[in-house]
Amino acid sequence: MTDAVIPSRDAPPSSAAPMSAARAYTHLYWTLAKQGMQIQFQYRVANYFSMIGLVIEPLVYLVVWSTIARQSGGSVGGYTPEGFAAYYIAWTLVRNMNIAFTPAGWEERIREGTMSALLVRPMHPVHYDIGSFAGWKIVVIVLWIPIAIVLSLIFHPSLQTSVEQAIVFFVAIWLAFVLRSLLLWSLGMITFWTTRATALFEVYFYSELLLSGRVLPLTLLPAWARTLGNFLPFRWGFGYPITALVGPITRAELYLGLLAQLAWIAGAALVVSLVWRRAVKHFTAVSG
């Protein structure tokens, strides 16, 4: 080892570098996203297989609904087989975009003790999760393009979308990702009390499955289910971004959807912030 290079005790502390909070958070998110991308590009083959696996689910829905549409005189609920194809191809991107850190991951963090490592650093762990996953999403978008081309060649979607809709769609899928991340974070924090939050996640998951637009477009749901869905956040993380791209949607609905996403994000962020303080107090570092 060489001698004489650690700064002496008289040197000014380097950690107190002046940096505005906005600049600091931008730098943090950019670093996390870059590293998320690096990791996901390393596992690009695994990622591709995972994405292809995720395509199976909407293909089942697409085949079923296309068949129903054909047997119902060419369309159902305003969707033709080509309309369903557009819906479910957009679905494949939205689904990949709204994958976030799940309560199962939280349980592992608590069990393995890795939560402790996050807690001793001057950073709210929610930034770590959202930033790292954001990097993954960029990789997902790149990898999704060839999948979308192949699916389009097979299923001939009818897509009459405007540039405005495409831009709103692009914003909406990122907001959907942030919203779902915060919702799952709110659930995940339950592990500080029970270390078994996955059961609750199952309830969340099946409610989301039915009321988000994942199994079928929301317009095909019975009226009572649509009304119930209006009071829950699920559709803003799934059905709304798809509809923003493939329609049918009015201009007012297009922008009100973005506002609704932002409102739910604000609410979920507030819940995360409030519960986090109590959750940390309860944290007993089960395994270190």
Place this chain on the structure above:
Amino acid sequence: MSGGRSLDPVILVRDLRKVYVVPEREDGLKASLRSLVRRSTRQVVAVERVSFEIAPGEVVGFLGPNGAGKTTTLKMLSGLLHPTDGEVRVLGHKPFLRERDYLQRMTLVMGNRNQLQWDLPVLDSFELTRAIYRLAEVDFKAQRDELIDLLDLGAIVNKPVRNLSLGERMKAEIANSVLHRPAVLFLDEPTLGLDVTMQKRIRRFLADYNRRTGATVLLTSHYMADVQALCKRVVVIHHGRILFDGDLVSLGTRFASKRILTVTLDAPADLTSYGEVIETSESVVTLRVERRDTAAVTARLLAEQAVADLTVEDVAIEDVIEMVFASGDEPGGDAHQSSSIPR
């Protein structure tokens, strides 16, 4: 250390207590069904009214057997656990509030955990640390390069962490943990599982870091060589209570009332009248004698026996620590009396 007493303590712990509430259930189906309606718990006292102070720049060994309360105390000091009772302040902060200013000035290194990005080269973990601690680029680069040099990391910083050996990972982990130049280091078994050479390198680095930056260090380790190399002062904890707080040297004199004499004789002889014979091998006899009798026994041996060589040693520090723990297990044992040492 005692010279540092006049300074405001960096770490102040007073009557610190941590009680875990643990669910309890008997085995069998009946007990499972009963627990559905009536959940029973029991309280486990992990840390019981612990008090100590650590002055700026001190390196203190925090010793105790598994389950003694060391890690629980370190977690309360680093803000990972909320104390049940008592007072704890580090750098003037209440750690459990986890204020940014506090987390920015301390670090916790756990030998069995790491904060490095598993799939990425070590340099990327350093970059993330820079972003988390908001380090200015110039300072960061200077500090990073210095640490790479000091810990001889040049050959490994471009390798993914998953491809590093345990020792290499720990060196990288320690570099990553001090990139922001913390004023307080909590080290929980930092040399766990490392070979002797790597242990020595890490000890040398930590001693150097403490000397140059004046950082305060609280270290737990099961390797007494770590403690002997780094700590003048030790705090011994057992069953959540402090058994001893003082100089490492005085620990030996207080708890090891005996010394070891190794006598090499010109011809075999019976030495049982001089002390407790603990080992005999050809003409070499190892005796255990009372510390106060050492001079007299040595003089007698030299006068009465054909002694070719004679060495006097203190009991190994590992054995002393074992004696401290053993005394702590005895109700009203010596250790309980020593807990009244005013430190």
